[in-house]
Amino acid sequence: MAAGPSATIGRSVIVRVPATSANLGPGFDTLGLALSLYDELHVTATDDADVIVEVHGIGEGEVPTDESNLVVRAIASAFAFYGQPLPGLRLVANNVIPHGRGLGSSGAAIVSGIMAAKGLLAGIVDIDAEALLALATAMEGHPDNVAPALFGGLTIAWVTPEGPQHKKLMVHRGVSPLVFVPEHTMSTSLARSLQPESVPHADAIFNVSRSALLVAALIQSPELLLAATEDKLHQNYRASAMPETNRLVTMLREHGHAAVVSGAGPSILVLSDDPSARLAAADLVAEHAETPWSPLMLAVDFKGATVVPHSVQSPLSS
Structure with missing residues (x-):
């Protein structure tokens, strides 16, 4: 009642x-x-x-x-x-x-x-x-x-x-998140519309292995975060809708930072295993970004x- x-x-x-x-x-x-x-x-x-x-x-x-x-x-x-x-x-x-x-x-x-x-x-x-x-x-x-x-x-x-x-x-105490937030927005529905209905078998296997590795990296072995955050299922397909996000993620990863698109984007998440590495990542974005991005030094x-x-x-x- x-x-x-x-x-x-x-x-x-x-x-x-x-x-x-x-x-x-x-x-x-x-x-x-x-x-x-x-x-x-x-x-x-x-x-x-x-x-x-x-x-x-x-x-x-x-x-x-x-x-x-x-x-x-x-x-x-x-x-x-x-x-x-x-x-x-x-x-x-x-x-x-x-x-x-x-x-x-x-x-x-x-x-x-x-x-x-x-x-x-x-x-x-x-x-x-x-x-x-x-x-x-x-x-x-x-x-x-x-x-x-x-x-x-x-x-x-x-x-x-x-x-x-x-x-x-529970996430390993050595994991230090950094988020870069742009001034522009992104529609989640638009991001999802860019996903193909099927993906190559090899890409699916690739992501299964990286997802398993990412859990291990986040809870036990943060030094594996760069390899563990590799992806072939969604970020590349959405890159055309977020060109600067894609360019900055690629640039950060080339410099050894575990950078990914946060959710549907366009923000960028960097998972560092060293707080000082976040400062280096922030400096890279400040130097190479073409539009304003706000760095947020956060915790889990x-x-x-x-x-x-x-x-x-x-x-x-x-």
Whole structure:
């Protein structure tokens, strides 16, 4: 039986969700990494039917501030799935994850909404990790884009007849991520449209070997990251849509840096096994880039998304 509206009215939660980088080179639609760059969301359930959304930072003045807002849609989806009446909502979003640049901004918005629903429904409905991933994947379409945002660290995601699954792995402390963010954006749907329906058998074998090696490199042997991030399944096919991304990735790799396209691009992820190597990579891009790119010296996020009741300090983790 659904609880009455009064069960959630007056509740307030704070949600924090990390940026992510999917694919990581060879791990197309499978591997993802959570990064220490966070969107924060404040959500309050109110006793009216209104939805009020304030957006600060990235997306301010651009993203919808009504029921069509992606975060609101994710909250509504979770409430509907569990048969709970949706209260009025007041959202304040403080966004820092760049939009349209391959750092998981849409996945973060979806995860923010699902986690907000988890917090608002605490004690009424128990939304466990499996349900969180299923709800987020149903909206996003690909579990590799939401699994690292939900759970942190390095995630392997796959789909079974029972639904999406994931395995979280802890990344070696020697891995130092660096992200280069351009001023221009890239459409994920456009990037996917450039993928062929089939690939050569040899390329498939190549990527299977590199994906396996990449897991080992990230959790145990960072010195193998350059070889482990080689790819023949997706980056070359998308190169024509992101010429400068492709040129800079090629240049960085020629200088020994494990550079890949972050998600659908156009941002670039460099996985270093030495923090000082990140500085060298940043210098190379500053010297050779034809347009402005912002270097972000980040860490791997190991916690994933959290939701905290407004007056309580300890988080209800995913």
